[in-house]
Amino acid sequence: MKEKNYLALFAKSFNWAGFFLPKNIYHDCSKLYAFCRVLDDLVDEKESLELRTERFNKIRHFFNKAYEQNDENSKLIDQYEHGTIINEMIVIADNNRIKKIILDDLIEGVGSDLKTKVHLRSVKDLLVYSYRVAGTVGLMMAKILNVNDTRCLKGAIDLGIAMQLTNIARDVIEDKKMKRQYIKSDFENIEATLKLADMFYESSFSSIKKIPLKYRFAIIVARRVYRQIGRKILSKGNMENYEKSGKIYVNNFGKLFQTFLSLFDLIFLFLKKTEPHQRKREHEIISEDVNLDERI
Numbered sequence: 001m002k003e004k005n006y007l008a009l010f011a012k013s014f015n016w017a018g019f020f021l022p023k024n025i026y027h028d029c030s031k032l033y034a035f036c037r038v039l040d041d042l043v044d045e046k047e048s049l050e051l052r053t054e055r056f057n058k059i060r061h062f063f064n065k066a067y068e069q070n071d072e073n074s075k076l077i078d079q080y081e082h083g084t085i086i087n088e089m090i091v092i093a094d095n096n097r098i099k100k101i102i103l104d105d106l107i108e109g110v111g112s113d114l115k116t117k118v119h120l121r122s123v124k125d126l127l128v129y130s131y132r133v134a135g136t137v138g139l140m141m142a143k144i145l146n147v148n149d150t151r152c153l154k155g156a157i158d159l160g161i162a163m164q165l166t167n168i169a170r171d172v173i174e175d176k177k178m179k180r181q182y183i184k185s186d187f188e189n190i191e192a193t194l195k196l197a198d199m200f201y202e203s204s205f206s207s208i209k210k211i212p213l214k215y216r217f218a219i220i221v222a223r224r225v226y227r228q229i230g231r232k233i234l235s236k237g238n239m240e241n242y243e244k245s246g247k248i249y250v251n252n253f254g255k256l257f258q259t260f261l262s263l264f265d266l267i268f269l270f271l272k273k274t275e276p277h278q279r280k281r282e283h284e285i286i287s288e289d290v291n292l293d294e295r296i
Helices: 006-010 012-018 023-044 049-068 071-079 083-095 100-111 123-144 150-170 172-177 187-210 213-234 239-245 252-271 280-287
Strands: none
Touching: 012 023, 012 213, 012 252, 023 049, 023 083, 023 100, 023 123, 049 071, 049 083, 049 100, 071 083, 083 100, 100 123, 123 150, 123 280, 150 172, 150 187, 150 213, 172 239, 187 213, 187 239, 187 252, 213 252
């Protein structure tokens, strides 16, 4: 059976940017995304909360077993429906020195949606949630790209958070139907969330300078294309237009144009000095619940 490419199927903006990565790196990124996607699907599937929780706890159990790496566990995991994806994630983590605690953060973040009703009540809750479900992915991506610079790893977290805030701003109506309120469902709060996302996009930019050159352009493209989703949301101007728009995305022409503009970002980045980390205060807020220094 041909291996499913989760990036190509479900993450078209990231898949577009992935075109500019070497094949081996692209495949590792695709496997990371596959692991994330399976977690999301288990939480979002149309089953009872009890059954979804049971299935999610099962993958968490097998994931922890996979880290013990003995023959008995390997046989059990091979028989599990998501065993291949778990094993591939363990190999990627091992090869790229990704700490298990980062993957534990991701699993905890995604699993926090397993409630009858999700309601984030503060900016701190929003930041911690965004770190867990997406800042972790940015951090793991940076490790796959052979990044070790502390400033750059902080920037990778920032880029992940920025993209998650963009997702939240885009999916307010869809999330409301699932009884999930990450932000209030009005255009003022959508705008405020995208303003916060922009702060994280800005903080991530100069840190890209520390990514090895052969990977740099792909990250610039991903950052620019995803940020454009937020700008398209803002162009709706009010809640009525936003609701009528359905799923807001960047079409292929828009991606092509953003890719062209990314060439200028790449040149500008060569000329730009790496700035001190701009989101220190937000990282301190997150670290009240999750010690980011331990993860980096």
